[in-house]
Amino acid sequence: MWDLALPEGYEPREAIVKAYDSRTVDYPEGGCIFTSLPSRNYGDTLAEHPDNWTECLLWGGKQKRDILSTPGFPSPIPRPPQTRHRIGPSLFGIGMFATRDIKMGDLIMSERPLLASPIVIPPLIPNFPEGFELTLSQSLEAKMAEFEKCLENSLGRMLPENRAAFLALHNCHTEDGSGPIFGRIRTNGFGIIQKTEKSGLEAGDYGCVGVFNAISRVNHSCAPNAIYDFTVASFSCQLRAIRDIKTDEEIFISYCSTSEPTAARQAKLKPYGFECTCRVCSDPTSDALLAKIEASTSGPSLKRLSKSNEERLQYSKYWMATIEAAGRQDLKQYGIHIRMLMAATAGLERMNELGKYKEMSKAWYLGRYGQPIKFD
Numbered sequence: 001m002w003d004l005a006l007p008e009g010y011e012p013r014e015a016i017v018k019a020y021d022s023r024t025v026d027y028p029e030g031g032c033i034f035t036s037l038p039s040r041n042y043g044d045t046l047a048e049h050p051d052n053w054t055e056c057l058l059w060g061g062k063q064k065r066d067i068l069s070t071p072g073f074p075s076p077i078p079r080p081p082q083t084r085h086r087i088g089p090s091l092f093g094i095g096m097f098a099t100r101d102i103k104m105g106d107l108i109m110s111e112r113p114l115l116a117s118p119i120v121i122p123p124l125i126p127n128f129p130e131g132f133e134l135t136l137s138q139s140l141e142a143k144m145a146e147f148e149k150c151l152e153n154s155l156g157r158m159l160p161e162n163r164a165a166f167l168a169l170h171n172c173h174t175e176d177g178s179g180p181i182f183g184r185i186r187t188n189g190f191g192i193i194q195k196t197e198k199s200g201l202e203a204g205d206y207g208c209v210g211v212f213n214a215i216s217r218v219n220h221s222c223a224p225n226a227i228y229d230f231t232v233a234s235f236s237c238q239l240r241a242i243r244d245i246k247t248d249e250e251i252f253i254s255y256c257s258t259s260e261p262t263a264a265r266q267a268k269l270k271p272y273g274f275e276c277t278c279r280v281c282s283d284p285t286s287d288a289l290l291a292k293i294e295a296s297t298s299g300p301s302l303k304r305l306s307k308s309n310e311e312r313l314q315y316s317k318y319w320m321a322t323i324e325a326a327g328r329q330d331l332k333q334y335g336i337h338i339r340m341l342m343a344a345t346a347g348l349e350r351m352n353e354l355g356k357y358k359e360m361s362k363a364w365y366l367g368r369y370g371q372p373i374k375f376d
């Protein structure tokens with residue numbers, strides 16, 4: 001047991017495990033479900049599953065029902081036409097690097113998580129003998145210990161090579177009562193099934209984080225050159241370029257929303273155990289610039305804008321160049337300015353330029369949202 005101040009005599013109980021057929025969906029609500037997705041047979045190896053599978057610790061049956069009923073599930077993971085990334089030493093420990101020039105919108109790589117787990121500790125009930133008086137922090141620690149037992153069960157279900165890859169990941173939560181598995185989840189977990197329109201999760205449902213062999217090596221920047229998107233159908237994350245990336249450049253994603261000001265972003269990064277010093281965080285004028293970029297596509301600004309297509313063209317060209325110089329093409333305003341350039345060039349009947357911005361819009365949209373844009 002790692003260093004916990006649990007009362008003497010208390011032992012976290014083993015995870016309660018019942019065996020179900022992998023296609024089972026009628027589980028009781030509100031309990032841990034250990035399942036491999038896509039399902040596999042006992043004794044299967046990676047040679048039979050080149051896309052790997054994910055050990056999932058789900059809370060209650062709804063998530064598994066939702067996943068199994070997703071159209072297309074389980075489809076193969078999409079792959080780039082050639083390898084575009086490598087893992088290697090970075091200024092921030094280990095990182096991911098481009099092995100060739102990559103264009104905005106291109107798929108860098110995709111990967112199934114090694115482990116999927118609830119984002120927060122579910123309401124497990126620690127098994128205290130009667131008469132135990134617990135402080136609040138002891139109660140929290142006991143829940144942590146119970147959850148770690150559940151996670152140990154998930155790790156025990158992994159193939160040795162997947163378990164070794166998981167345990168080789170960085171852990172920055174060694175001093176805060178997190179167990180070694182939960183610590184790695186908090187350091188390396190990226191939201192995969194969250195409360196969004198797409199996921200169908202409702203209030204009170206538990207979202208999931210995924211921990212990855214390669215994607216969990218990607219470091220953070222508030223001016224990222226890549227964005228990841230999780231697709232339930234292939235049960236995998238796709239990592240795509242949100243701007244052109246040169247060979248050997250480090251690949252960065254953002255671990256938090258980049259449309260928030262610096263102090264709010266730093267607060268969101270706390271669980272990852274570092275203070276961000278990226279070009280945006282170290283520029284004292286970046287919050288003011290962010291506010292101006294946001295205002296550039298707001299209703300009042302657009303209302304004030306001249307009706308002349310030529311002036312609109314110059315306006316959006318100016319803002320695109322400003323956003324590019326700040327390396328912030330992941331902001332949605334960049335995509336809006338590309339669309340505004342399409343409208344202005346169409347109005348001016350400059351068909352070559354219109355074609356260029358159309359292609360740009362397609363690539364940006366794919367990088368930003370992980371799916372192709374449909375023009376009316």
Ligand SMILES: C[S@@+](CC[C@H](N)C(=O)[O-])C[C@H]1O[C@@H](n2cnc3c(N)ncnc32)[C@H](O)[C@@H]1O
Nearest residue numbers: 092093094170172188216217218219220272274
């Ligand atoms: C998801 S892991 C990324 C891979 C990690 N660098 C490694 O060596 O395995 C997150 C950890 O990487 C480090 N990290 C990521 N981005 C960073 C940044 N911008 N500045 C400092 N450390 C960073 C922190 O130690 C953080 O806890």
